[in-house]
Amino acid sequence: MIDADEMVALIESCRREMKAMLPADEFASLSSKTRQDYRQLGRTLLQRARYAEGGAAEVMTATQRPTTFYKRVAALRYCxxxxxxxxxxxxxxxxxxxxxxxxQVMAIQAQLQQQRAFLREFETARQSGPTGERRKRASKRQALRGLPGDWREQLYQRAAKGKYADAILVAALTGCRPEELRRGVLIRRVNNPRNDMGEIRFEIDGAKVKAHQGQPQRLIAYGAHDPHPLLEALRIRLAGRRELLVCIDSPVNFTVEVRRLAHSLWPKHKHAITAYCLRHQWAADLKRHAAADSVSQGLGHASAKTRRHYGQANQASSRHALHPAAIEAERPVKPTTAKGPRHRAVSSTESTP
Structure with a gap:
């Protein structure tokens, strides 16, 4: 038999607990990719919680990294x-x-009862916070120490005949995220009307973008005749074409391949070399040679404070550093909050028109 009063009380209880835990519009700004990732992770955690002795609290706190704990919190909340x-x-x-x-009604009632139990376990664990001893996170900046000045060129040469050759080239020349390569980076040969000079441009669809965070679109340009070996390799790859779209299927597989190639080149190196090391090296180059805001815009950040986590000027090689001719980004770098036109950060090698 279905007890109507019990059913109404159960529904209202679930609604009250969810409303108290998060506003209804909490997830309005999430991208479809983030929603998909949260749902997949949340379902995995809930499945584990059904068999864990400590329930949801155990699976949430079974980590030494606070960042992992809070990611699990976000995923479970959404799920x-x-x-x-x-x-x-x-x-x-x-x-x-x-x-x-x-x-069917009785089955749904049972699901709601289980949902309410998970809600209570979740809220208790969330309020308690991460309980494991914090493990120090390995810094990708440290991974750059001890590498040869031309490590990016060597990495590309080792990968030149593989499926990720173009992706490694683009990541090295732009510092883009693996997720941005999954979306696709468009390379174009153009003439710049500002100075009537040829350029090679990289158009990047930004990841980690929210209402007031990140750069939805950015562009990184190099002189068409820049003699850097990586740009020489790109010109060969273009082989007369005006444009080329470079994309990957899996960011995870891409960074695994970068790690494998780097280990084959430098087996005694103390730190793992991943795709993000290319991003750190690119940031280090710009910190040595370019304006501060161009570093943030080129990395896809809308906040100046974030760039401090990427590369250091003393990690840029004088012989092998990259020198973008210009960087354009859709948003200015904070603390400026007013919405403005597309901003172009000009390098030291190009005069302001």
Whole structure:
């Protein structure tokens, strides 16, 4: 038998607990990719929680990294919220049907009861915070120490005949994220009307972008005749074409391949070399030779404070550093908050028109 009063009380209890835990519009700014990632991780954690002795709290706190804990918190919040919304919709449909499918209603009722139990476990663990001893995170900047000045060129040469050759070249020349390579980076040969000089431009669709964070679009340009070996390799790769789209299927597989190639080149190096090391090296080059805001814009940041985590000027080689001719980004770098036109950060090698 279905107890109507018990059902109403259960529904209201779930709604109150979810409302108290997060505003209804909490997830409005999440991208579809983030929603998908949160749902996948949240479902995995809930599945583990069903068999863990400590339930949701155990799977949330089974990590030494606070960042991992808070990512699990975010994923579970989203997954629990989305699951509750779906269950309440299903319940409404089941109760509206004629005749009422009592078995379906009872199944949904059981799911809601389990959902409420998870909510209470989750909230208790969330308020307690991470409990494991914090493990120091390995710095990618440290990984650059001890590498030869031309390590990027050597890495590309080792990868030149593989499926990720173009991706490594683009990551080295732009410092883009692996996720941005998954979306695709467009390379174009153009003439710059500002100085009537040829340029090779990289158009990047930004990742980690929210309402007031990150750069939705950015562009990094080099002189068409820049003699850097990486640009020489790119000109050969273009082979007369005006444009080339470079993309990868899996950011994870890409960084695994970079790690494998680097280990084959420098097996005694103390730190793992990953795709993000190319990003750190690119930032180090710009910190030595370019304006501060251009470093932030080129990395895809809208906040000046974030660039301090990437590369150091003393890690840039005088012989092998990259010198972008210009960087354009959709947003200015904070603390400026007013919305303005597309900003172009000019390098020391190009005079302001």
């Amino acid at each position: 629990l919220y989305a699951g509750l919304v779906e269950q309440l919709k299903s319940l409404h449909s089941a109760l509206s049907a004629r005749p009422v499918d009592r078995l």
